[in-house]
Amino acid sequence: MDLPLDLPITPMLAKASRELPPGEEGDWWFEPKWDGFRVLVLRDGDEVELASRNGRPLTRYFPEVLEPLKAALPDRAVVDGEIVVPTPDGLDFDLLGQRIHPAQSRVNMLAEQTPAEVVAFDVLAVGDESLIDLPFTERRPRLEAAIAPGAQVHLNQGTYDREVAHDWFVRFEGAGLDGVIGKPVASTYTPGKRGWVKVKHRRTADVVVAGYRLHKDGDGVGSLLLGIHDDDGRLHSVGVAASFKAADRRALLAELAPLVIDPSDDAAFAQHPWSEWMDPAAHADGRMPGSPSRWNGKKDLSFVPLRCERVAEVSYERVDHGRFRATSTFVRWRPDRDPESCRYDQLEVVPPVELAEVLGRT
Template sequence: MDLPVMPPVAPMLAKAVPQIPPDHWYEPKWDGFRAVVYRDGDEVEIGSRNTKPITRYFPEVVTAALRELPDRCVLDGEVVVANADATGLDFEALLQRIHPAASRVRLLAEQTPAVFIAFDLLALDDEDLTGLPFRERRARLEAAVRGDGPGVYRTRLTRDLDEARRWFEQFEGAGLDGVVAKDPEQPYQPDKRVMAKIKHERTADCVVAGYRVHKAADDAVGSLLLGLYDDDGRLASVGVTSSFPMARRKELFAELQPLVTDAADHPWTAQAQASGTRTPTEAAGSRWNSGKDLSFVPLRPERVVEVRYDHMEGPRFRHTTQLVRFRPDREPESCTYAQLERPVRFELGEVLGG
C-alpha cells in the first residue's frame, strides 16, 4: 500500500458541548465503530479509533470499499450495523462482529452486515487533503464518493442550525446519539478534539442492587450496579455508575455494608437470569470481558440513586452513567422503565437518504 496518507491515522475527535453551536456545519452523530478506510487498488485496510486494524472483522465492508470507493483514497467514517428490520442501528450486533474465529466472522457478515458511513476525505489519488479546510474536503468527498450504498454511504450534512436541531430530536429514534458540529475552515487534525459533539442527556432514578470492589482498594466501591423494574416486576440490570473520588468510594463501601445480602436471596441469581431477567453476569462469557472479574457484591435493593445518561441500548444504558445524587425520598419500586423518555421512532433510511 502506497498512499499519501498512510496507516495508522488516529482520527480527529470531538469534545462534548452542551448546545449546538452556531456558524458550523452539522452531521448526525453515528453510533458505531469509528474507522479510517484506506484503499490502494485491490488493497483495503480498516483502522479503528485506536489505530488498530479491524479489517478482518468486516469482509463485507472491504468488498463494498472495492466496489464503491475511488481506486486510491483514505476516508474517515463509522462502521455501523442496522437492526433486524433495518429501521435503526444495533450496537449490540456490531459488538458481536469482533470475533476471533474466521468462520464466525463470515457467518455474521452475512447475518448482520455492516456498512461504512463516510464523513471525511483525507486523501485522493496522490493528494494529501488533510491540510485543506473541511469545506473543501467535504466538496471533494461529495465529488469522489457517490455514497448511496449499498455498502458505503456518505453522511448527511447541513449548514442550517434549525435543521441540525431537528436532527438532534428526530434521529435518535433511528439509534443515532446526537449531532457533530464542524468548523468549515478547520483542517484535519488527527487525535485532536477540535470538533464539537452534542449528545442527549437525561436522568433516571435507579435501584442500587450491588457493587463491585475497586481494583486498587478492597475497602472501596469500584462501581454501583443499577437496576430498573420491568413490566413483570423483575429487577433488570441496566448498567453501572462509577464516577466518584476515592474518599467517596470508601465512604460508600462502609455505608453499603448493612445492605449486603446472600446471593441466593438476591433478584440476580443464575436462576433468575435463566428465566429471562437481565443480570450483571449476563455478558460474563463475552470476549470483550475475557479475563475480567464481573463478580459483584449483592445488596438488598433498598437504595435509589439518580443518574445521568445519554440513551438506552435496548434494555440497558448505552454508556456508563454519571451519579447525580442519592434519592432517599424515592421508593425502589418506583424505579421502572416507564420513567424513561422514549425517542420518537425514526427510520434509519431517512437518515441515510437525503
C-alpha cells in the same frame, strides 16, 4: 500501503456539548451522528484495510464491506466514517458488537445475516495528496467527488442550516442515531484532537470496568466499579453502575469471571490500579473505591478486582469533583474502545453558576 499519510493515524474527535455551538449561519457544518464503530478506511489498489479509532484492525470482522468500498472509493484514498448495522427498526449497536468475535466462521455467518454498511463523513487523502491540512470547506467537496455511494457505502448528509440540524437531532433519534455533530468550516483535520462538537440525547461516557461488588443478596453483581484516566494515565474511581435486573446480575457475574484477580495472588493484585484501596492514606491523592463511608462506618466497601480490560458506556447526570453525581446506568459494552482511551476529556463540563444567581440575588 503506499499512502500520503504517516500511518497509523488517529481520527479527529468531538467534544460533548448540550446544544448546537454558537456562531453565524455558515460558520458550522452539521451532520447526523451515527451509532456505530468509528472507522478509518484505507485503500491502496486492491488492498483495503479498516482501522478502529484506536488503530486496531477491523478488516477481518467486516468482510462484506470490502468489495463495496472498492467500488465506491478511488484507487488510493483514506476516508473517515462509521460502520453501522441497519435493521428495519433502526441501527442496532448490539448486532455490531457481536461481530468482534475470534471465530471467523461466526463472523462470516453474521456478515451474511446482518450485513454492515459504511457511512463516510470526511476524507484525509486521495491519490498522492494529503488533505488533512485543508479546511473542511475544501475537504467536503473532495469527499463528495471521491465517494460513489452504493448499497453499503453512503455519504453522510450535512447542512449549514441550524433549524435543519435541530430537526435532525429530534427526528433521527427514532432511527437509532446519537444526535448531531458540528464541524467548524474553517477547521483542518487534526488527528486525535477534539475539534468537533457532538450534541447527544443524553450524557454518556466510556469507562473502564475495574471491579464489582456483589449484590446484597449475594446472587450476582450488584454494581460495577468504574474508572477514568487522567492526563497522566492514572485510573480514578468515578462511581458505580447499578440497578441491574436479577437475571442480568447473574449474567454479569459469569461474564466477568475470567477477568477476576485473586487477591491472594500478590503479584497480580499489585498490578491493579486500586490495589491499595484498604490503605486510608492512598485516598488522599486521587480517587479510588473503598474509602470509609461518611454515612455508615460499618458498610462493607470491599470489591472484587478485575483486570482492567473491559470498557462500558454508561449514562450519567453530571460530574462533581471528578465523580459521577449519582449512580450511573449501564448502557452497553464497547468492544471497540481501549481502556487507555477512557479519559476525562471526553466528559461534558457543566459551566459553573454562582449561588447568588441560583438564589436570584444580585
